[in-house]
Amino acid sequence: MSNGHALLAVGGAFLAAGVVARLGARIGLPTIPLFMLAGFVFGPNTPGLSLVDNPGELGVLAALGLVFLLFYLGLEFSLDDLARGGRRLVGAGLGYLLLNVGGGLAFGFTLGWGSREALVIAGAIGISSSAIVTKLLLETRRLNNPESRLIMGIIVLEDLFLALYLALLQPVLSGADGFSAVLADFGKAFGFLLVLAALARWGGRAVSKLFGSADDELLTVCFVGVAVLGAAVAEEVGVSDAIGAFMVGMMLGGSKVAPRVHKLVLPLRDAFGALFFFIFGLSIDPRAVGTVVLPVLAAVALTLVLNLAAGAFAARLHSFDRQAGVNIGLTVLTRGEFSLVLAAMATTAGLDERVAPFVAGYVLLLAVIGPLAVLRSDRLTWLLPRRLLPASARALS
Numbered sequence: 001m002s003n004g005h006a007l008l009a010v011g012g013a014f015l016a017a018g019v020v021a022r023l024g025a026r027i028g029l030p031t032i033p034l035f036m037l038a039g040f041v042f043g044p045n046t047p048g049l050s051l052v053d054n055p056g057e058l059g060v061l062a063a064l065g066l067v068f069l070l071f072y073l074g075l076e077f078s079l080d081d082l083a084r085g086g087r088r089l090v091g092a093g094l095g096y097l098l099l100n101v102g103g104g105l106a107f108g109f110t111l112g113w114g115s116r117e118a119l120v121i122a123g124a125i126g127i128s129s130s131a132i133v134t135k136l137l138l139e140t141r142r143l144n145n146p147e148s149r150l151i152m153g154i155i156v157l158e159d160l161f162l163a164l165y166l167a168l169l170q171p172v173l174s175g176a177d178g179f180s181a182v183l184a185d186f187g188k189a190f191g192f193l194l195v196l197a198a199l200a201r202w203g204g205r206a207v208s209k210l211f212g213s214a215d216d217e218l219l220t221v222c223f224v225g226v227a228v229l230g231a232a233v234a235e236e237v238g239v240s241d242a243i244g245a246f247m248v249g250m251m252l253g254g255s256k257v258a259p260r261v262h263k264l265v266l267p268l269r270d271a272f273g274a275l276f277f278f279i280f281g282l283s284i285d286p287r288a289v290g291t292v293v294l295p296v297l298a299a300v301a302l303t304l305v306l307n308l309a310a311g312a313f314a315a316r317l318h319s320f321d322r323q324a325g326v327n328i329g330l331t332v333l334t335r336g337e338f339s340l341v342l343a344a345m346a347t348t349a350g351l352d353e354r355v356a357p358f359v360a361g362y363v364l365l366l367a368v369i370g371p372l373a374v375l376r377s378d379r380l381t382w383l384l385p386r387r388l389l390p391a392s393a394r395a396l397s
Contacts, residue, residue, distance in 0.1 A: 009058065012051045014271070016042050017278045032132060032336045033367035035274050036360065039281020046286065055282040058275070064228070065276025066344075067245040069337050071227040072269045073130055073159055074249025075262055092150060092314035093157030096332070099313075101126030101161075103306045104299075111295055113352045116172055120346045123165055124359045125299055129336025130155050132367065136331055136374050147324040150314055151331050159246070162338060166243040167193055169342075173349040192237050196230070196247035207255035220264050223252060242341050273337075280340050280360070283347075288357035296361040303366065307333050312388045322389040323381050330377050334370030335363050 020038035021031045044050045052058060104125030108118030133155055137143050167190055199207075211222055227248050234244020252261050289296075311329025315321070320328075343359035346352075373380060 006057075009052045010061065010275075012042065013039070013058070013275060013278050016051070017274045021274075029368060029371065031274070032129065032277055033364045035277035036281035036284070036340075036364060039278040040284045040286075041281075043282035043284065045282075045284065052282065055279055058279050058282075061272065061275050062279040062344075063231075063241065065272040065274070065279070066242055066341060067227055067231045068265065068269045068272045069276065070231075070242045070245040070341075071249035072265055073162075074246040074251075075253040075258065075265065076130070076159075076249075088317050089150065089153040090157070092310075092317050093154045095313045095317075096154050096307075096310040097126065097157065097161055099306045099310045100303070103302060107299060107302055113354060116349070117346070117352050117355050119169055119172060120342045120351065120355055121299075121358070123169065123342045124335065124339040124362065125303060127158050127162060127165075127335070127338045128155070128332040129334045129338070129367075130159065132334040132336050132370065133332055136334075136371055140374060142327070142331075145324075145327070147315070147318075147320055147328050148331075150318055150320075151328055154314070154328075154332060163193060163243055163246060169345070170243075173345055173351070188237060192234065193243070193247060196244075196251060199251045205255075207252060208257055211252075211255070211257045211261075216260065216264060219257065219260060223261050223265065224268070226252070276337075277340065280344065284357060284360050288353065289361050292354050292358040292361060295358055296365060299358075299362050300365050300369070303333065303335075308383055312384055315389055320389070322384050322386065323378065325384050325389050326381050327374075327377050329383075330370065330373045330380065333366060333373060335366050339363050 016038045017035045020041070021034040024034040024037075025031065040046060042049055042051045043055070044053050101122050105118055105122035107125060108121035109115075111118070111121070113121075133151065137148055137151065142148050211219055227245050230248035231241035231244040234247075235241040252258060308326070308329040311327070311332075312325045314328050315325030339359050340363060343356045346355040346359075
């Protein structure tokens, strides 16, 4: 690809993603599925204008989008928030993960596409979108609701699970030979995560000294370098680049420069994150999606049931009412960045070619249904039977 062609493709990708997302935002849709839709429309698998013939030519830009998305999630992760939630929060989060990841794993094996594919599908179905959930709470002005604190706690636990799950999944997808090889690869990955976690927990002062005196320009250059380098090192030692970026973000999140980094990284996260979703959309083949319509619909129905069950369990654990239980279940319904990360990993690992279009269709459908359901959650209380939760909340103990 010539420089001129490359610039045309990148500029067109940004513009197409922005225009389509702006149009969709007018009817209340989140940006992630709209960025994917823009890539699909202007991709090589649909008639009309195609910005690029081979989506792989934009692979580095997609990788940068992934790095900034996971770096930002790591920056938001807070062990202190997790500790303040206590046992009830941990119980609610574990209940959510057990229901959704366990249900996703059972569904993956039911499809019969293979064991590694089932593990990818379990993660894609089991983990909600932190970005969309946070955005929904902000846009619906529910951050001050009692159940919203619980929702954010569940998201924090999901992020922690994400780190461990990616560390376990990477050697499995890479085709490690035998259980001992998988265990050795996981041990190496887990050791790397422990080192970064220790730096995140106790290295805040050193990080603050390293970056504290820099102005915004130099601070941006430095944290971008550390995030990308951390992702690259993680990839080299057998851990996903995504989790490397997440742990680096977690490390910086414990330093005094965290508020400045949080502010400076937002434009990078938004711009390159949009490219990540757009480039993923470029690879969607409508013919392939058509072959997985029934599994996608079944997975969406299963996710709705599992999330409402998890919402009811969390609400009962915290003495919330029926409406709060529905709010919890519907707010964490959407799937997004992590599911697409897993789909990209499955494609790279050469897994069943149906996995990527399945995840794409699943994410697109839930990313539309989820926000619309949250906006109308007061009319959807009937989704939870009256016998499961009281009509009004008792005071929190």
